[in-house]
Amino acid sequence: MSTAPTRPADALREGDRPAESRPGAAARTVGGVAGWVDDRTGAAKPVGYLMKKVFPDHWSFMLGEIAMYSMIVCLLTGAFLTFWFVPSAGHTIYDGSYVPLRGVSMSEAYASTLNISFDIKGGLIIRQIHHWSALMFIVALVVHMFRVFFTGAFRKPREINWAIGSVLALLAIIEGFAGYSLPDDLLSGTGIRAMQGFVQTAPVIGTYLVYAIFGGPFPGEMIIPRLYSAHILLIPALLVGLFTAHIGLVFLQKHTQYPGPGRTEKNVVGFPVMPVYAAKAGGFFFIVFGILSLIAAVVQINPIWAYGPYDPSAVTAGSQPDWYMGFADGALRLLPGWLEFEIFGYTLSMNIFPGALLLLPLVYVVLGVYPFLERWVTGDNREHHLLQRPRNSPVRTGIGMAAITAYSVLLFASGNDIMAIKLGMSINDLTWFFRIGFFVLPPLAFWVTKRICLSLQRRDRDTVLHGRETGTIVRTPDGRFFERHDTELTPDQWILVQHEPVAPLELEPAVDENGVARPAARKDRLRARLSRFYFADAVNPVTPAELAAAHYHGEEHEAIEPSETSASGGAAPIESAEAGRH
Amino acid sequence: MNEQDTPTHGSEVGPTGHGTAVRLDQGHIIGDGGIPERFSNPGLPVHVPRAADLDEDAARRAEKQVTTLFGISILGTLLFIVLYFLIDVEETIYVPGIGVTSASNLALGVTLALALLGIGFGAIHWAKTLMPDHEMVEERHPLRATDESRDRVVHEMREGGNSSQLTRRPFLKYTLGGALGLFAVPLVLQVAGSLGPMPQKSLSLTFWHGGPSGPGQEPEFRPLRLMRDPENTPVRADEVTVGSVYHILPEGLLDLEEGVLEEKAKAAVLLVRLQEDEIQSEKQLDWGYQGIVAYSKICTHVGCPVGLYEQVTHHLLCPCHQSTFDVTRDCEVIFGPAKRSLPQLKITVDDEGYLVSEQPFAEAVGPSYWERGQ
Ligand code: HEM
Ligand code: FES
Numbered sequence: 017m018s019t020a021p022t023r024p025a026d027a028l029r030e031g032d033r034p035a036e037s038r039p040g041a042a043a044r045t046v047g048g049v050a051g052w053v054d055d056r057t058g059a060a061k062p063v064g065y066l067m068k069k070v071f072p073d074h075w076s077f078m079l080g081e082i083a084m085y086s087m088i089v090c091l092l093t094g095a096f097l098t099f100w101f102v103p104s105a106g107h108t109i110y111d112g113s114y115v116p117l118r119g120v121s122m123s124e125a126y127a128s129t130l131n132i133s134f135d136i137k138g139g140l141i142i143r144q145i146h147h148w149s150a151l152m153f154i155v156a157l158v159v160h161m162f163r164v165f166f167t168g169a170f171r172k173p174r175e176i177n178w179a180i181g182s183v184l185a186l187l188a189i190i191e192g193f194a195g196y197s198l199p200d201d202l203l204s205g206t207g208i209r210a211m212q213g214f215v216q217t218a219p220v221i222g223t224y225l226v227y228a229i230f231g232g233p234f235p236g237e238m239i240i241p242r243l244y245s246a247h248i249l250l251i252p253a254l255l256v257g258l259f260t261a262h263i264g265l266v267f268l269q270k271h272t273q274y275p276g277p278g279r280t281e282k283n284v285v286g287f288p289v290m291p292v293y294a295a296k297a298g299g300f301f302f303i304v305f306g307i308l309s310l311i312a313a314v315v316q317i318n319p320i321w322a323y324g325p326y327d328p329s330a331v332t333a334g335s336q337p338d339w340y341m342g343f344a345d346g347a348l349r350l351l352p353g354w355l356e357f358e359i360f361g362y363t364l365s366m367n368i369f370p371g372a373l374l375l376l377p378l379v380y381v382v383l384g385v386y387p388f389l390e391r392w393v394t395g396d397n398r399e400h401h402l403l404q405r406p407r408n409s410p411v412r413t414g415i416g417m418a419a420i421t422a423y424s425v426l427l428f429a430s431g432n433d434i435m436a437i438k439l440g441m442s443i444n445d446l447t448w449f450f451r452i453g454f455f456v457l458p459p460l461a462f463w464v465t466k467r468i469c470l471s472l473q474r475r476d477r478d479t480v481l482h483g484r485e486t487g488t489i490v491r492t493p494d495g496r497f498f499e500r501h502d503t504e505l506t507p508d509q510w511i512l513v514q515h516e517p518v519a520p521l522e523l524e525p526a527v528d529e530n531g532v533a534r535p536a537a538r539k540d541r542l543r544a545r546l547s548r549f550y551f552a553d554a555v556n557p558v559t560p561a562e563l564a565a566a567h568y569h570g571e572e573h574e575a576i577e578p579s580e581t582s583a584s585g586g587a588a589p590i591e592s593a594e595a596g597r598h
Numbered sequence: 599m600n601e602q603d604t605p606t607h608g609s610e611v612g613p614t615g616h617g618t619a620v621r622l623d624q625g626h627i628i629g630d631g632g633i634p635e636r637f638s639n640p641g642l643p644v645h646v647p648r649a650a651d652l653d654e655d656a657a658r659r660a661e662k663q664v665t666t667l668f669g670i671s672i673l674g675t676l677l678f679i680v681l682y683f684l685i686d687v688e689e690t691i692y693v694p695g696i697g698v699t700s701a702s703n704l705a706l707g708v709t710l711a712l713a714l715l716g717i718g719f720g721a722i723h724w725a726k727t728l729m730p731d732h733e734m735v736e737e738r739h740p741l742r743a744t745d746e747s748r749d750r751v752v753h754e755m756r757e758g759g760n761s762s763q764l765t766r767r768p769f770l771k772y773t774l775g776g777a778l779g780l781f782a783v784p785l786v787l788q789v790a791g792s793l794g795p796m797p798q799k800s801l802s803l804t805f806w807h808g809g810p811s812g813p814g815q816e817p818e819f820r821p822l823r824l825m826r827d828p829e830n831t832p833v834r835a836d837e838v839t840v841g842s843v844y845h846i847l848p849e850g851l852l853d854l855e856e857g858v859l860e861e862k863a864k865a866a867v868l869l870v871r872l873q874e875d876e877i878q879s880e881k882q883l884d885w886g887y888q889g890i891v892a893y894s895k896i897c898t899h900v901g902c903p904v905g906l907y908e909q910v911t912h913h914l915l916c917p918c919h920q921s922t923f924d925v926t927r928d929c930e931v932i933f934g935p936a937k938r939s940l941p942q943l944k945i946t947v948d949d950e951g952y953l954v955s956e957q958p959f960a961e962a963v964g965p966s967y968w969e970r971g972q
Contacts (some may be wrong), residue, residue: 228793287733328866
């Protein structure tokens with residue numbers, strides 16, 4: 017520092033070493049431990065990389081986080097519950113502190129759930145948080161799935177993660193059902209009874225399956241221990257394993273981002289994990305957990321003491337499963353009885369088995385396969401990291417809304433009895449309304465959604481072409497006056513033009529130049545037809561040439577007909593689309 | 599650190615046409631002299647500093663807010679501890695809008711929520727006000743590995759096959775494949791084989807056949823009295839007034855040592871008395887006693903107990919999926935997803951005037967199954 021002859025009192029003398037800013041004791045300990053670990057693992061490199069990893073920010077990216085955190089809360093509170101829950105159908109006479117049930121004969125599972133609720137301090141809050149977080153988990157993952165679907169985040173390279181996600185969603189539902197069935201109260205027992213009825217209707221092997229699952233006749237003493245091992249061991253292991261793969265792929269492939277100025281297919285714009293993202297995501301965990309605790313403190317969920325122990329000959333009115341099972345229950349209410357047949361003395365229950373046993377896996381297979389189907393139809397084999405605005409993919413958005421509508425019809429149908437009472441309508445009429453609605457409403461939803469998307473796209477074009485007046489009057493050499501429109505975009509208009517123009521794939525001739533029929537012609541025809549379905553009336557973004565033309569004919573209005581924009585361009589043959597990989 | 603103003607990479611930054619991506623609709627719009635085919639990305643917007651970046655007072659205010667939030671969390675935790683010991687589990691409390699609720703549940707839940715939310719909101723407020731808010735740019739690279747790496751994997755696989763002589767000695771391959779394909783069979787067999795017994799006839803039998811009807815049991819028929827559930831007392835025919843409903847179990851079922859629920863799940867019966875002239879089916883009248891009829895209570899849809907009886911219409915309603923059965927018409931399905939009528943139990947009276955079964959159910963009760971008709 018200072019070596020000047022007149023030395024201030026605090027300056028260094030010759031040979032003095034300047035004081036280094038030394039790390040504090042705590043930092044040194046951390047450094048020491050980290051060093052110790054790194055000596056043995058070399059972890060500093062990947063950890064350092066992860067800490068600087070950039071995550072894009074958007075509210076809709078929190079949906080997956082909510083699912084993740086609710087799942088963690090579920091795992092945590094579930095572990096607590098295992099300390100007191102007794103997974104046994106063995107009989108006992110209740111003598112706990114809930115007076116109305118004293119002296120009643122019940123299973124140990126039910127008695128221990130009563131104990132958790134009434135005799136173990138804080139047991140009820142843990143039970144309530146567990147149930148609320150399970151519900152929140154499934155809601156969040158469904159909405160997260162919507163986000164991924166409508167923004168096209170499932171496109172290459174993220175198809176695997178979409179498929180993993182579909183399996184996660186299916187497992188989550190099964191896990192929820194298994195948990196709901198454990199307390200052995202009247203409602204959960206009724207749920208198991210229905211499940212038994214479903215399985216029994218499976219063609220040929222139904223009865224064997226039932227006896228295998230229940231270890232003998234229904235209800236038996238095996239089902240609760242078995243559901244317990246599924247609920248706390250098998251399914252959670254799968255959930256956690258798949259979830260780890262899911263989140264690992266998000267890290268590896270880097271998160272997608274919404275389009276915007278400066279964001280491209282080749283970069284990620286956002287905040288580094290350390291410190292911003294860590295603080296936000298970590299803080300968000302506490303918020304989700306906190307909100308779940310608050311709900312659990314004030315809103316009662318599944319008051320099993322009010323239902324009484326399970327008895328196969330008793331039932332309560334308005335029996336209803338948790339919401340995520342509703343759609344299958346609704347399907348069962350809609351399928352008419354005449355679908356049951358007898359062939360050669362064997363009974364085929366088409367009124368039960370499709371809704372109960374096929375629907376669930378079918379929904380998830382269709383879900384899991386969608387990205388592959390869309391890729392085949394669009395012929396788009398490139399990586400995509402920029403999300404799409406839902407309006408810019410009108411057909412996909414329409415398909416999504418149609419699927420949601422079909423699902424909702426089934427879900428609402430599972431409440432037809434409650435609705436009939438609340439609305440004072442006949443349950444017969446309601447059931448018919450839902451039966452017809454299941455076939456009519458989804459196509460309608462598709463059509464309406466697609467129209468809305470197309471008109472939003474046209475409005476985007478309008479905004480770009482005519483949106484901004486500069487207020488400057490220009491005089492042309494031939495003496496005409498007009499107001500100048502800027503041919504430059506403003507940065508906030510970028511979002512309106514950034515997406516890719518699209519057009520249907522064109523069919524290659526069914527015979528080649530030599531008049532020989534192409535082998536794949538039929539498959540191609542289907543593909544071309546589907547491609548037209550997706551893109552025939554696409555509205556494409558304004559191009560610089562169009563903007564210039566619009567301004568050149570200053571006062572005229574451009575006709576923005578969808579057919580014109582797509583018909584004017586040549587459609588690409590399937591092959592050139594395939595060439596788009598890099 | 600801050601790269602936000604230098605978007606140097608990316609195909610769409612700068613004039614288009616230089617990107618590597620091939621568009622689906624090559625040649626869709628024909629560019630003309632000098633006008634690019636597509637607009638170019640304007641690049642990241644200019645960074646606007648926050649109040650706390652410019653003004654130390656604002657920063658200090660933010661700090662105070664964050665520390666207050668963390669303080670609330672600590673307070674929540676302390677309160678939780680105190681209330682955990684203070685409030686008895688059995689205490690209830692009236693809260694407007696919620697009703698009577700467990701005091702400890704409410705107290706522990708709310709304080710836990712405070713402890714958690716304080717941390718959560720504190721951390722996020724900290725991140726938003728005091729942590730750097732410069733957006734960073736990270737490059738993306740195509741995920742696929744280089745061609746050399748791919749070739750190497752293929753090569754190594756081949757080499758492995760060759761050097762282990764797998765390719766030269768095909769029998770190694772076949773037997774290994776066979777062994778690997780089969781080794782899971784013992785494990786699967788153990789589980790599948792031991793999960794449960796064969797159903798045998800037990801699904802088509804009930805306790806009304808004369809006694810316990812589990813797999814392997816073949817009860818011999820004897821008339822059984824109809825017993826009230828849960829009182830376990832017999833019912834005299836003259837006690838059953840028109841319009842009344844009884845929940846019935848066969849005599850002896852409730853005295854079983856084990857298997858009560860399993861037998862109940864098949865044998866539960868509803869007993870109803872109608873005016874004889876309301877009954878529209880000969881057989882139904884015949885199988886009943888002076889208008890007293892007994893029907894299986896187990897829904898033929900998926901097996902919920904058919905719990906609701908409408909006195910006026912004589913309809914039985916299953917609460918699970920609303921199948922509705924008309925008691926005046928031999929319990930035919932008149933609405934809902936069930937297909938088959940509820941099976942009727944043939945009854946009569948014994949010498950003491952008590953209702954008894956005259957024969958077991960003539961068909962399997964409850965939900966359908968494949969070999970039901972056999
Ligand atoms: C166990 C349930 C699930 C959890 C905990 C979970 C969690 C997450 C998280 C935290 C992310 C990163 C943030 C985000 O994009 O929101 C993510 C991304 C993703 N999830 Fe899930 N998810 C679950 C289920 C699903 C389901 C059901 C699907 C779809 C069928 C799905 C598909 C995806 C995809 C494709 C991504 C990558 C999206 C992108 O990078 O933009 N996930 N998930
Ligand atoms: S079980 Fe009775 S209607 Fe479904």
